[in-house]
Amino acid sequence: MTMASPTAFASSNGSSSADETARARRAVRIWLWTIAIFIVAMVIVGGATRMTESGLSITEWKPIHGVIPPLSEAEWQEEFLKYQKIPQYSQMNADMTLSGFKTIFWWEWAHRLLGRSIGLVFIVPFAVFAMRGWIRGGMLPRIGVLFVLGGLQGAVGWWMVASGLVERTEVSQYRLAIHLTFACAILAATVWIAEGYREGRFAIRENHALRRFAGFLVLLVLGQIFLGGLVAGLRAGLIYNTWPLMDGSLLPDGLWTMAPAWLNFFENHKTVQFVHRLGAYTVLAMAILHYIQAHGEAMASETIRRSGWLVLAIMTQAVIGIVTLLLVVPIELGLLHQAAAVGVLVLATAHWRRLSPPTA
Template structure:
């Protein structure tokens, strides 16, 4: 190769990349950030679940968004925190006489949960500002990302709203507020997944049927409802009892536990009924995922969308199995956290599958992002 050839090659390599390549590179960078955010969100939800399961959520009785980053650093500060905890009903009625070491165990769970919540705010907000200012964001995802940031701030307030429900009259937090807290976290997780997949390469396969995208959206909604019902179970400790499957004390649904005075509130306040509803709705989600996978494979066998539908059904089945194991083993911490984490993974995959059926945002030049 001659010197002139090398010179030509160098000149060619020095040419700026086509605009489309820069856009693809920026999309890849933004996706990397969003996928990392999803991992932190998953960790936050798992630690939140551990905080609930270890009855640690009321150990910090004040909301200090800034100062609360620093834990007690001396014996005197630890005694001060314990003294505050001794003023609430949970200590007086359940944990009276708790030692400082026992208090520190529950304190660290709640502190870690709050620290992770603050951390995910920074993980999301700072890169968002960078990508926005440097022009790396597609204009069509700016508003969704800004809305997700706002929801994240609202989630911090709802977390304290939830904790405050257990500081004066109750010995635990309201299951209603707990369900709102977890459902909003799940919506944020779903939203981040949706945006990330909207700027990701998609397979060129056509959707199996004209209504496959609607079916994908319905599955996402069903999973969200099931997560909400699971939060009610956790809030009422409704999994502690009737630890057999598939029956509950010899029946599929314990109708004899229905409290006529509660009326429709049985579905939210009556632990055996709440557990039965969570079980029953799980069967509905499983059947819906099975039907979607079967129809997708029937009309587009071997396609990317059909394979993903089958994988989604497999994940739903695995999650159901984890739920059964958690129940029959009397809700040990490890299995309960696996069950909760897998619920979020199922939700994320369902959202990604739905977005795949809808299709990606086209590039600025109008071409599809394949």
């Protein structure tokens, strides 16, 4: 009878362990990317609720009971009466019918339901993976923090909605920009962790300067998204719909009409749009510089390709933004502009992550 050698057993066990580890890493990565896709959808649906003026249609925050929409005519009338008590109804939609209210209600309800769904899609696999030992060590608290941030994002969303229920007919542009940027920051963190579980394809031999520049680009994109939130909150994209000139000039007058001066960056429609334009130019210029840097210093051709794709994505987003502005922000292009911005963020984050060591 022939007996297998100890070396053969060790090799077999080692191969089995490696296969199990690879399966675990792949499962965690797919799950985290699924979460990221949900967040992208959440951002896009959130943009639709804003552009359809639906965000204030639900005037209460009910994290549990709010899952169930109105099921009877009496319940619909009750929700409609609540909406009729806020300034947006009396000042903008006093002629709205119950049918019209249902339209904006469903947008906001879908937005909130999607947010709740993300929590469920997160917590169940997280618990299973943790129990099986597929998420362990320092990664447990890091991934767990994503769940906490998601819950906090829900509270930030209600804080935003509450700003439009008493004295305003829309939400505060400050709170809208914070809500949007916070969602995108959670998305970037999710992509960062997900890409850390990717097998191979990490250009960890690239120099620190290249890695730092890639991280700087992610911060720039997040900053530009914040500026876009201010533009959206002020409806500043509905005015000065020319390019490259703005109000007939490259450097328009009226940028500093408010006092103190810093207020212009947040409440002056012209200044907010102008700064958003400058932000787009800056992001594109920095991406081109990063591409040039990668050509001169990158050791991996994949790093150069990714930096080139990033430039192309930012250029595409810039074109979409210009067309959206020139056409006075039709809803389809407005949502495409927002979706493309999120796509740029995902690409920039994945590029940065692949310049760092993978998750152990």
